[in-house]
Amino acid sequence: MDAPRPRQRAGRSRVNRGDDIREAALVLFADKGYNATTMEDIGTAVNLRGPSLYKHVSSKQDLLFAIMAKSVSDVQQDQAAAVASTDDVLLQIRRAVEAHVRFHARRRREAFVGHRELRSLDKGNYERIIAQRRAYELGLRTLIERGLAEGLLRTRSAKLSTLAILDMGIGIAGWFHERHEFSVDELAWEYGDMVMRQLGAG
């Protein structure tokens, strides 16, 4: 019981400096863009000078990559949970769409930056993120193809439907705000209804 984790100060910085820095970077990237954000900006946001950040992160580029990698990975998990929650294809689709919408509303900054700053990634990082995004896209598309195969949907192209659905979710991150006239739940349900109609279900 004698002094475990001696460096942990109370109050400020709940988790660790790295997370604080990534969080501050995210807010700035979302607001001003990756290129227009300087390491000094990020430092200021966490009460440090720019160069001091390099004790906690390896580079500005790595900061962007870490943010995006966690973001795609998390939304993929949400989708997997939605699919695993039932055997009914139509319900799987509805829940996958709701998860997609919830993610883009609740974590709008990550989703927004993850989309807008794709081309700010270095080649290798870009390819890794794109591959994960494609896997995510394939997850929804597979469900739609299954629904089509079972004769439960009336849309003409699984590919176009998938892209349309993902894009309308991605768009949410660009205009949604907490304290909006819609709650995240209302958004998820309404988009769920719209999508099921769009697919010609029911």
Place this chain on the structure above:
Amino acid sequence: MDAPRPRQRAGRSRVNRGDDIREAALVLFADKGYNATTMEDIGTAVNLRGPSLYKHVSSKQDLLFAIMAKSVSDVQQDQAAAVASTDDVLLQIRRAVEAHVRFHARRRREAFVGHRELRSLDKGNYERIIAQRRAYELGLRTLIERGLAEGLLRTRSAKLSTLAILDMGIGIAGWFHERHEFSVDELAWEYGDMVMRQLGAG
């Protein structure tokens, strides 16, 4: 018949230098982003050195603004033409959606840059573009509200439907390519069908 327009060389540069420069800038902005594109890059693309561009354009920022202003203005005109083409509200909506889709497919670079680089605009320019975009949004929303008032649609929120529809169109600019497996017409018709179902028409 003696030498009219003596400066006009044959071949290269069909219209005028300004248009060539804006076109080259657009391609580079779409590909590398506004910030990562240098005046020297743009110059090279039109066989000039960077500083020489300033004889034809006033600044890099102005290049971006000019591209965006023309883009929103044109898509607004397309929408107006769609609305003017018939008195049937449902058909007005379908045609407005088709116009929206066609624009984002055919002029994908402008649409893409116009969306992704919004925050690269200076304050005054930003506000002017945003105002035009809002007017465009209102155009579609008004149609949907009318359809709702006439009992022809079953969607719950004109606002959410409008945003969802616009966002799925905007997304097209991010993945569509000529020589794609879908033609622009097929895209417009399929999205038209999807949207009308989504709105609960018919």
Place this chain on the structure above:
DNA sequence: CCTACCGATCGGTAGG
């Protein structure tokens, strides 16, 4: 339309 160049910015390192 070009070369030369200014002034400012910025990511990252050195060295404590």
Place this chain on the structure above:
DNA sequence: CCTACCGATCGGTAGG
């Protein structure tokens, strides 16, 4: 964790 600073980049101007 900071100050000092390097090296590179870039928009725009001067002056022909």
